[in-house]
Amino acid sequence: AVVSTQSTGRTLSSYSLSNSRPLIDAIVSGKGTISSIESKCAELRSDTAHKEDIRKKELAASLVTEQPTLARTFELNTEIGASSWLSAKPYKWLGFELSKQEFTDGIAMRYGFTIPDLPSLCQCGRPNSADHALSC
Numbered sequence: 001a002v003v004s005t006q007s008t009g010r011t012l013s014s015y016s017l018s019n020s021r022p023l024i025d026a027i028v029s030g031k032g033t034i035s036s037i038e039s040k041c042a043e044l045r046s047d048t049a050h051k052e053d054i055r056k057k058e059l060a061a062s063l064v065t066e067q068p069t070l071a072r073t074f075e076l077n078t079e080i081g082a083s084s085w086l087s088a089k090p091y092k093w094l095g096f097e098l099s100k101q102e103f104t105d106g107i108a109m110r111y112g113f114t115i116p117d118l119p120s121l122c123q124c125g126r127p128n129s130a131d132h133a134l135s136c
Helices: 005-029 034-066 068-077 100-110 130-135
Strands: none
């Protein structure tokens, strides 16, 4: 099943609007106390996290049955810190600078694409793939 980002965005937006309406009304009317507003905010954060967790589990379950390789890619990409290399400052003295080819290969690996210009055979004689190239 292909996940529509447009549909997901509309769903999350409607959750946000419906969940935050009572909070907005309390603030605008001046009838909410600080503690009741803070309590509502905590409730909204918890509810949002719960719904996001359910969505991720549903997506992962559908991927596992339909596309197991893509499911593993999704699992790895959603781990904490998995995308930090994308926002790291490219300090050459720390070794954080990537060439255009390294960045392109990293993006291809991140999203499960075939790495462009990867030889079909490794120097060891075995069929080559991103996984093999990283471990050979």
